[in-house]
Amino acid sequence: MPTRIFIYDDSTERRDSLKALLLLNDEFKFVGEAMNCKNVISDIETHYPDVVLMDINMPEVNGIEGLRQIKLHHPDVKVLMQTAFDDSDKIFTSIKNGASGYILKNDKPQRILQAIEEVTQGGAAMNPAIAQKVLDYFKPKEINNPLSPKETEVLAFLAEGLSYKMVADHLGISYATVNTHAKRIYEKLHISSLGEAIAYYYRNLKS
Structure with a gap:
């Protein structure tokens, strides 16, 4: 047929x-x-x-x-x-x-x-x-990460549940410096909460 x-x-x-x-x-x-x-x-x-x-x-x-x-x-x-x-x-x-x-x-x-x-x-x-x-x-989409390597590192630790103080201890920097990095992360990602920052990390940056 x-x-x-x-x-x-x-x-x-x-x-x-x-x-x-x-x-x-x-x-x-x-x-x-x-x-x-x-x-x-x-x-x-x-x-x-x-x-x-x-x-x-x-x-x-x-x-x-x-x-x-x-x-x-x-x-x-x-x-x-x-x-x-x-x-x-x-x-x-x-x-x-x-x-x-x-x-x-x-x-x-x-x-x-x-x-x-x-x-x-x-x-x-x-x-x-x-x-x-x-x-x-x-294919996995390449993300143009707006964060600096240090800001990305800080965000990775925060995403793992570490406090600002624990991040400071891990990286050998002051609590104030971690706080400054966090503020810059919020500004660059146009977000206003740690939850949004962590969601962004897992969605776009975590390999």
């Missing part, structure tokens, strides 16, 4: 080129097309596609809303997002809403067919540039 494909794209030329590509391959069957997602549920329930090639930027009802509707009502349908823009927000919105993969419109025809095969088999198809963006997104 060939994989049934439905195409959403507001460009007639793009739809025609995708249809021509699918017709060259016996494993795929083109079942329908639309220029936007205005009638997305009736489209799916009329044509029963296995995979939807979904343009993102379309008039009236765009591809991200179409994706949401498909996954809400027909979660088994695989949706392969395609766009001309490698836009991070659109990538992550699509992935969070259940997209099975993400390709760019300038991907080679063979890559598009491969992506359809990958999602049909339960994989997650992704253009290499998009995959790199996803990896970068999940």
Whole structure:
């Protein structure tokens, strides 16, 4: 049984080129097309596609809303997002809403067919540039620490529950100096309590 494909794209030329590509391959069957997602549920329930090639930027009802509707009502349908823009927000919105993969419109025809095969088999198809963006997104974010090394050290001790006096003893400085460091920490972090300072430390600075 060939994989049934439905195409959403507001460009007639793009739809025609995708249809021509699918017709060259016996494993795929083109079942329908639309220029936007205005009638997305009736489209799916009329044509029963296995995979939807979904343009993102379309008039009236765009591809991200179409994706949401498909996954809400027909979660088994695989949706392969395609766009001309490698836009991070659109990538992550699509992935969070259940997209099975993400390709760019300038991907080679063979890559598009491969992506359809990958999602049909339960994989997650992704253009290499998009995959790199996803990896970068999940890398630990580098924090630009506004505190000096000494202020960071003082804050680390305070976060461990030490009093100002204990911090002073540990660092061999006066209580007044610790107090001055604490005031500067509050100013630089735009906060007004030790609790907020400790929360900042654990959220952003503790390795």
